[in-house]
Amino acid sequence: MSLVGTADALDLDCQHIPIIDFTHINNHDPTERKKLADQVRDACMRVGFFYVKNHGIPASLAEGALQKAKDFFALPADTKMEIENRKTPNFKGYSPFLSANNDPNGAGDLNEGFEFGWQAPATAGTIPQEMDVEGAMAGANVWPSEEDVPGFRETILSYYYSAMDFGRALFPIFALALNLPEDFFDDKTKHSAALMKFLHYPPQTGPIDERVLGIGAHTDWECFTILWQEPGIQALQVLNSEQKWINVPPIPGTFVINLGDQFARWTNDIFKSTVHRAINRSGVRRYSIPLFFGTDYNVLLEPMPTCVSPERPQKYEVITAGDYVKARFQATYNH
Ligand SMILES: O=C(O)CCC(=O)C(=O)O
Ligand SMILES: [Fe+2]
Secondary structure, X not given: OOHHHHHHHOOOOOOOOOEEEOOOOOOOOHHHHHHHHHHHHHHHHHOOEEEEEOOOOOHHHHHHHHHHHXXXXXXXXXXXXXXXXXXXXXXXXXXXXXXXXXXXXOOOOOOEEEEEOOEEOOOOOOOOEEOOOOHHHOOOOOOOOOOOOOOHHHHHHHHHHHHHHHHHXXXXXXXXXXXXXXXXXXXXXXXXXXXXEEEEEOOOXXXXXXXXXXXXXXXXXXXXXXXXXXXXXXXXXXXXXXXXEEEOXXXXXXXXXXXXXXXXXXXXXXXXXXXXXXXXXXXXXXXXXXXXXXXXXXXXXXXOHHHOOOOOOXXXXXXXXHHHHHHHHHHHHOO
């Protein structure tokens, strides 16, 4: 059946998030790849969220990065504010509590964050190079000083590169899931615009003002997000088609993958960019690390021909990935 036909036939009242085993992600046997792509297609069309297991990202790298992020968040507010994201042209750096408002009906998100994007790995004797991004999202990363948080940049980038390798390997599977050649995204992800964010959510106790959550209801802006959640703490929820919030608890050894608006726009909403939020009622601090993986910023988000039909006309205006992401940043931080 065509993608459009399958999309029309789906029952979207999901109650749980599928878990997909990626042991065979680098196996080029067509039967194995099709099996994986079939599971990914089903999750992307019905839920927009899935867990991945056997992804190959060492847990120690995420844990090491998290420790450095905790050291950073423990710095005095003035020190963190020296690299506030509103001072950079591309929203890189530190975002203080309540500075973002992901839900336009909300009154600010109760988290603080640190965000950075691609820079090339250091080779022996060199410093990592910033990516030469042009256009709306141009601008370098900013980092806390080595004195303030020793080893921060190096430790965090080790985790980033490992998660990036996994993210790059996902694009061919998404292409197969869309009945496209595996290399469809290759020329659109040459300098993938991948932003990693460290988030710190203080516990919310007592009565909660529904307008101030850890992060208000929103969709992500890129193609997909690779999310590491702190083990043992439930906070993330997704909204299903019955408008019911479904918990997405951390499952040891897994990451959560959720689709974002760039994929929704490419696929004319055949792949779901699902609304989600996080509320930390655990009584202790919670940390999470999303990696927002998009196409190159200069790529036009045009609907794929297989995703448009007379009954399913094009839903979104065509815009570059960079202009789209920049507009979403501006709306979120300049509320
Ligand atoms: O902290 C989480 O679990 C979710 C974070 C999130 O949705 C985001 O940063 O876009
Ligand atoms: Fe999100």
